[in-house]
Amino acid sequence: MQTGKINVQTENIFPIIKKFLYSDHEIFLRELVSNAVDATQKLKTLSQLGEFKGELGDLKIEIELSKKTITIKDKGLGMTAEEIEKYINQIAFSGAEEFVKKYKDKAEANAMIGHFGLGFYSSFMVSSKVEIITKSFKDAPAVKWECDGSPDYKISEHKRTERGTDIILYIADDSKEFLEESRIETLLKKYCKFLPVEIKFGTREETVKEGDKEKKVKKDNIINNPNPAWTKKPADLKDEDYKEFYRELYPFSFEDPLFHIHLNVDYPFNLTGILYFPKLKKSFEAPKDKIQLYCNQVFVTDAVENIVPDFLTLLRGVIDSPDIPLNVSRSYLQSDANVKKISSHITKKVADKLEELFKKDRKDFEAKWDDIKLFIQYGMLSDEKFYEKAAKFALFKNTEGKYFTQEEYLDKVKTTQTDKDKRIIYLYTSNTEEQHSFIENAKDRGYDVLVMDSPIDAHYINSLEQKLKDTSFTRVDADTVDKLIKKDEAQPSKLTEDQKKNASADY
Numbered sequence: 001m002q003t004g005k006i007n008v009q010t011e012n013i014f015p016i017i018k019k020f021l022y023s024d025h026e027i028f029l030r031e032l033v034s035n036a037v038d039a040t041q042k043l044k045t046l047s048q049l050g051e052f053k054g055e056l057g058d059l060k061i062e063i064e065l066s067k068k069t070i071t072i073k074d075k076g077l078g079m080t081a082e083e084i085e086k087y088i089n090q091i092a093f094s095g096a097e098e099f100v101k102k103y104k105d106k107a108e109a110n111a112m113i114g115h116f117g118l119g120f121y122s123s124f125m126v127s128s129k130v131e132i133i134t135k136s137f138k139d140a141p142a143v144k145w146e147c148d149g150s151p152d153y154k155i156s157e158h159k160r161t162e163r164g165t166d167i168i169l170y171i172a173d174d175s176k177e178f179l180e181e182s183r184i185e186t187l188l189k190k191y192c193k194f195l196p197v198e199i200k201f202g203t204r205e206e207t208v209k210e211g212d213k214e215k216k217v218k219k220d221n222i223i224n225n226p227n228p229a230w231t232k233k234p235a236d237l238k239d240e241d242y243k244e245f246y247r248e249l250y251p252f253s254f255e256d257p258l259f260h261i262h263l264n265v266d267y268p269f270n271l272t273g274i275l276y277f278p279k280l281k282k283s284f285e286a287p288k289d290k291i292q293l294y295c296n297q298v299f300v301t302d303a304v305e306n307i308v309p310d311f312l313t314l315l316r317g318v319i320d321s322p323d324i325p326l327n328v329s330r331s332y333l334q335s336d337a338n339v340k341k342i343s344s345h346i347t348k349k350v351a352d353k354l355e356e357l358f359k360k361d362r363k364d365f366e367a368k369w370d371d372i373k374l375f376i377q378y379g380m381l382s383d384e385k386f387y388e389k390a391a392k393f394a395l396f397k398n399t400e401g402k403y404f405t406q407e408e409y410l411d412k413v414k415t416t417q418t419d420k421d422k423r424i425i426y427l428y429t430s431n432t433e434e435q436h437s438f439i440e441n442a443k444d445r446g447y448d449v450l451v452m453d454s455p456i457d458a459h460y461i462n463s464l465e466q467k468l469k470d471t472s473f474t475r476v477d478a479d480t481v482d483k484l485i486k487k488d489e490a491q492p493s494k495l496t497e498d499q500k501k502n503a504s505a506d507y
Contacts, residue, residue: 025175028126029184030191031119032072032167033199034298036061039076039165040197043137046077052137054163060220063188063201065181068170075164078136081143084155088120088132088145123167124149126175133158134165185223191299194228194318230274230318231297234262246276249292250316255279257316258368261353263346271342273319275350279371280314294320307339309347311379311386319346344385351379351389358393366403369395377460387467399432399439399449406468409450416446417485425485426473428452428461438477442484449476 040059046052062073079087123130128148135142135158142160147153160166177183185201192199204221207214229237229245242260247253257276265271275291291308293300297320305313307324321342354376358365376394380387395403404412410424417425427442428450429435439449452461452473461473474484 025125026178026187027191028122028169029070029072029178029187030298031122033061033063033188033192033195035119036072036074036076036165036167037195037197039074039078041076043076046137054137060198060200060222063184063199065179065184067179070169070171070178070184072167072169073164075162078163078165079132079134079143080136080138080140081155081157083136084132084134084143084145089153120167123169126171126178127169128172129170131168131170132165133160133168135160135163137163188223193224193299194226194294194297195224196226196231196297198226199223228297228318230262230272230320234264237262242274242276245274246316249318250290253278258371259353259357260317261349263319263349265345269321269323269342269345271319271321271323271345273317273321275312275315275317275319275346277372277375278314278316280374290316292318293324294318295324296320296322300324307343307346309343309379309383309386311375311382312346312350314375314378315350347379347383347386348389351386355389355393365393366395369397369403374454374456377454377456381456381459381463397451399429399443399451410468413448417448419486420488421486423470423472426450426471427476427484428457428473429476430457435475435477438481441481442476445481447481447485 040061043052044056044059047054047056057075059075062071064071064073130147130149132145133142134145142158143155144158145153145155171179181202188199188201199222200220201223202221203218205216206219208217225248228248229241242262243256246257246260255278257278259277261275263271263273263275278290290302291304291313292302293304293307304319307319308315324339324342354372373395376390380390380394391406393405395405396409397403409426413426414424417427419425427447429439430453432439432451432453442449454460465471465473476484478484
């Protein structure tokens with residue numbers, strides 16, 4: 001057996017890591033399972049390159065619970081004693097020490113993920129002792145490493161014969177919640193649901209038929225989907241595949257999305273994902289926190305306001321990018337030039353997709369307009385670049401249920417609805433039932449009336465009046481029909497004198 005002391009200035013570094021690095025203790029499971037996935041993926045790569053010539057075998061990662069421990073098992077690369085010394089005792093601890101020195105007086109960390117090898121040490125947030133039992137894919141003896149969170153560690157040879165690594169956590173008294181099966185399953189489904197290697201946690205019963213009889217058999221309970229839709233090529237997916245993935249993301253959603261956008265970018269940054277357009281209620285009470293951010297299929301957060309413009313947070317779906325800057329604990333986004341570039345690109349892709357749908361099948365686009373109108377108006381109000389693109393496909397709807405682009409509507413009304421000052425007057429109703437008589441009066445005069453009844457139409461109208469040349473919006477009940485659009489000459493009216501009086505009295 002070999003014992004040693006990790007070369008750090010701090011007597012016990014883990015309480016400091018615990019305080020400043022990981023604010024949420026549950027993160028330990030994500031970090032350890034992610035490490036196991038990395039070791040497995042690296043072995044697959046070596047096998048493909050011919051540098052590992054053995055059998056890969058079953059590469060499932062297993063999570064096991066006992067009364068006192070959590071064990072994370074993989075059949076990946078494994079480590080030699082020298083690699084334990086390098087990757088566990090030196091790099092990670094020196095990185096942790098540097099982190100503590102730099103950030104011990106700060107509430108937040110600005111270090112980039114991957115700069116330090118700290119993921120493994122999140123285990124000490126919930127453990128009184130941690131053991132590593134590992135055997136490398138190379139021809140070397142198996143190794144056992146153990147540490148109680150102090151700078152002291154023990155390392156010895158072990159009788160393990162299978163390639164891979166077991167991380168054994170002896171759960172501390174203040175973290176017993178993590179020995180509950182339901183708690184671990186919830187965390188695995190939250191953070192590891194789409195990791196690219198199968199993750200086994202316990203077993204499940206299935207009923208199978210044998211002849212005329214049925215019997216129950218136990219099978220591995222696989223937590224995750226290693227090949228989610230966003231990792232595949234759009235050409236390999238059908239519309240039903242996208243809907244099925246939507247139901248996988250949002251199992252309690254009772255409506256299918258209206259349509260989707262598949263993101264697939266490899267330059268100047270890597271970005272994949274699928275964004276869905278749900279139906280938005282007129283109340284505008286669409287829940288946010290529905291877009292999930294991943295980094296190499298590892299869940300990071302569903303609070304994506306820093307990378308997705310505010311109006312796009314009304315969408316649902318997944319964004320995955322290794323180029324999104326995260327703090328060292330992978331818990332939140334950081335301000336970075338890449339974030340702005342990615343945000344702008346996502347906005348452009350959404351606008352391009354909407355324009356494509358509009359041009360490809362206008363009737364279908366019009367049929368969905370009432371459900372996406374709020375989203376598009378919100379985007380046009382909050383993002384100038386989005387407005388420039390959306391102006392081509394944003395629609396006006398009139399009281400007869402017909403739809404027009406901005407350009408089309410201008411052509412429709414400029415002859416009849418230009419006032420004496422050469423301004424084009426767009427008449428609109430905010431409530432077709434309450435303002436019915438005024439709408440009919442305007443139509444009798446030959447005017448057209450738009451329906452502008454969304455919660456943000458007042459703001460939208462104000463914006464359009466600033467952007468559309470020589471244009472004003474007037475509510476159809478703002479005055480008598482004779483005065484809605486002031487002409488040089490009095491216009492003949494189809495109303496009787498009594499009707500005129502009633503219309504005026506109603507207003």
